[in-house]
Amino acid sequence: MSATVLFDTPGPKARARSKAYTGITGLALAALLGWIGYRFWVTGQFDASMWARFEYTDVQWAIVQGLLTTLKVFAIAGAASLVLGAVLAVGRLSDHAPVRWVSAVIVEFFRAMPLVIMIYALYRWQFTDRPMWALVIGLTLYNGSVQAEVIRAGINAVPRGQAEAAYALGLRKSQVMRVVLVPQAVRSMLPTIISQLVVTLKDTSLGYVITYEELLYVGNQIAATTNTPNGFPYVQVMMVIAPIYIAMCLLLSWAARAIERRGGRTTSTGAALAGAGMAAGD
Amino acid sequence: MDFLNTLTDNTELFRKGFLGTLALTGSSALIALVLGTLMAAFRVSPVPVLRWIGTTWVTILRNTPLTLLFFASVFAVPKLGLNQLTYFVLAMATLGFYTSAFVCEVVRSGINTVPIGQAEAARSLGLTFSQTLRTVILPQAGRTVIGPIGSVLIALTKNSAIAGGFNVVELFSTQKTLTENANPLFAVFFWIALGYLLITLVLSGIFRGLENRLAVAR
Numbered sequence: 001m002s003a004t005v006l007f008d009t010p011g012p013k014a015r016a017r018s019k020a021y022t023g024i025t026g027l028a029l030a031a032l033l034g035w036i037g038y039r040f041w042v043t044g045q046f047d048a049s050m051w052a053r054f055e056y057t058d059v060q061w062a063i064v065q066g067l068l069t070t071l072k073v074f075a076i077a078g079a080a081s082l083v084l085g086a087v088l089a090v091g092r093l094s095d096h097a098p099v100r101w102v103s104a105v106i107v108e109f110f111r112a113m114p115l116v117i118m119i120y121a122l123y124r125w126q127f128t129d130r131p132m133w134a135l136v137i138g139l140t141l142y143n144g145s146v147q148a149e150v151i152r153a154g155i156n157a158v159p160r161g162q163a164e165a166a167y168a169l170g171l172r173k174s175q176v177m178r179v180v181l182v183p184q185a186v187r188s189m190l191p192t193i194i195s196q197l198v199v200t201l202k203d204t205s206l207g208y209v210i211t212y213e214e215l216l217y218v219g220n221q222i223a224a225t226t227n228t229p230n231g232f233p234y235v236q237v238m239m240v241i242a243p244i245y246i247a248m249c250l251l252l253s254w255a256a257r258a259i260e261r262r263g264g265r266t267t268s269t270g271a272a273l274a275g276a277g278m279a280a281g282d
Numbered sequence: 283m284d285f286l287n288t289l290t291d292n293t294e295l296f297r298k299g300f301l302g303t304l305a306l307t308g309s310s311a312l313i314a315l316v317l318g319t320l321m322a323a324f325r326v327s328p329v330p331v332l333r334w335i336g337t338t339w340v341t342i343l344r345n346t347p348l349t350l351l352f353f354a355s356v357f358a359v360p361k362l363g364l365n366q367l368t369y370f371v372l373a374m375a376t377l378g379f380y381t382s383a384f385v386c387e388v389v390r391s392g393i394n395t396v397p398i399g400q401a402e403a404a405r406s407l408g409l410t411f412s413q414t415l416r417t418v419i420l421p422q423a424g425r426t427v428i429g430p431i432g433s434v435l436i437a438l439t440k441n442s443a444i445a446g447g448f449n450v451v452e453l454f455s456t457q458k459t460l461t462e463n464a465n466p467l468f469a470v471f472f473w474i475a476l477g478y479l480l481i482t483l484v485l486s487g488i489f490r491g492l493e494n495r496l497a498v499a500r
Contacts, residue, residue: 114443249345
């Protein structure tokens with residue numbers, strides 16, 4: 001049902017009412033923004049000393065370094081989670097019960113655990129000196145498990161005739177999976193897979209919790225080491241870091257939506273099944 | 283034996299952590315459900331500005347890392363002079379706002395499953411937009427999205443762990459304290475994991491029950 005079914009085409013009275021609501025909302029928004037601006041003003045956030053640090057090239061480089069570190073973790077964890085996801089998905093569809101069972105336990109366990117609990121345990125266990133690997137492994141296990149469910153739903157959504165035809169041509173089980181089913185599943189699930197990659201990108205910021213020097217941690221360091229007469233510039237750092245994160249995630253999200261619109265291959269049931277993770281805010 | 287001792291020697295810490303996670307999840311769930319439904323109503327409303335607010339709210343929050351939101355609320359918000367807010371309140375608001383974006387999308391997809399005839403009938407009876415939404419559409423939409431809302435709340439429970447990294451007492455902070463005090467790492471991880479599993483399993487049980495009771499046959 002489209003939104004327009006919910007209300008009639010506005011007549012003169014409704015248009016007037018709509019205008020009134022628009023005015024009231026606009027005023028409320030302006031008041032909110034004004035109040036925030038006022039808080040900025042009275043707490044000295046516009047003071048030049050709060051922003052001066054960003055003019056130094058070392059700080060600018062630190063931010064670039066943090067961004068590159070974030071992207072590095074994202075690239076490794078994203079790629080590894082796709083491989084793990086494909087393996088686990090095929091494992092859950094295996095003809096051998098033990099393989100199915102083990103894959104199911106892995107997928108269900110890592111999906112049910114809060115990611116930060118796992119990353120922290122990994123960090124304290126083996127990776128105290130190499131926090132990057134705690135982050136990468138944690139991200140890979142969690143997102144790989146979610147990707148496994150996405151790909152599995154995709155494989156199940158491939159029409160049965162495809163596998164039957166492949167078997168009739170004399171392909172082996174592994175060939176049917178590798179050559180026929182998985183490529184189609186990945187293609188039809190691409191929007192959902194990319195949405196989950198957005199989640200992976202977002203979760204790289206958990207590196208902050210285990211003191212790994214990704215973008216958010218670098219931001220924290222910049223703010224914590226800049227003592228100005230008006231206090232530490234956390235607000236300013238936020239205003240620099242947050243747009244970078246949001247822009248990266250938006251780009252990926254838009255890519256997912258563009259592919260969804262262009263492809264037209266996503267089966268709605270499969271997407272609904274598998275999109276649950278991203279839609280749930282995991 | 284070490285395994286069990288980790289739990290029995292630290293019952294007070296585990297209890298505090300578990301209750302902290304419960305309180306944080308419960309209170310932010312309430313915020314998320316109310317705010318999310320409101321935003322969904324905004325997104326289908328006849329007033330363009332409200333639709334714009336709803337869309338912007340959802341787009342920004344869904345594309346911001348939750349850790350970044352926590353960071354902003356714990357470190358940046360008090361800098362604006364709002365320093366009388368406790369860490370718990372800040373975490374509750376952060377989680378509630380973040381999750382509301384996902385609730386909004388779920389509710390909106392639920393609105394889309396209500397047959398067009400329902401809204402048309404409501405309009406032809408002369409109901410206004412808010413009456414249509416309140417008395418006809420949302421009650422039906424709500425029933426169809428119970429399952430997805432359950433998934434959102436389970437994700438919220440898991441996300442609440444991040445608050446432990448920002449000075450809130452809950453299960454993750456318990457894990458940190460115990461691990462740093464040289465308790466066996468795996469034993470701590472096991473009991474903390476069990477705590478989360480307990481909450482999420484109960485939640486999914488409740489929502490499965492609700493779904494069965496309230497499902498609409500179409």
